[in-house]
Amino acid sequence: MTTRDSYIIENRGEALGVVTEQSSNEERFQNLTIRPILKLQNDLFVDVFKNYISKHKNDFYSYSTEKKLQFIENSIQKDIKFRNSLKG
Known part of the structure; x- marks a missing residue:
């Protein structure tokens, strides 16, 4: 090698x-x-998502844990632009 x-x-x-x-x-x-x-790359993904919620959903931190997980999943699945930026 x-x-x-x-x-x-x-x-x-x-x-x-x-x-x-x-x-x-x-x-x-x-x-x-x-x-x-x-x-x-985990810390990078977390920072990218924090940036995403600061621009799109400021009340994210007031959600319950279950609703937060659902919001994360929906964000990645339905927001094509965000999903592609994570892939890139």
Whole structure:
């Protein structure tokens, strides 16, 4: 492996989830690559969503936990522009 590859893997962190010999290639990729990358980007996603609610729904913080979760889910599913910005 090159120095760059080993540096990236080192900074990505350890696998999230159990990786065994019986794990499929997809499951192994998910647990060794995708989940650690998303974990690194978690703070960024939270900040992006905080910015979104400050522009669109200032009363978000007064909602119950269940309603907050529903609002987050609906925002990502129905607001195409916001969803695409998260993907980008």
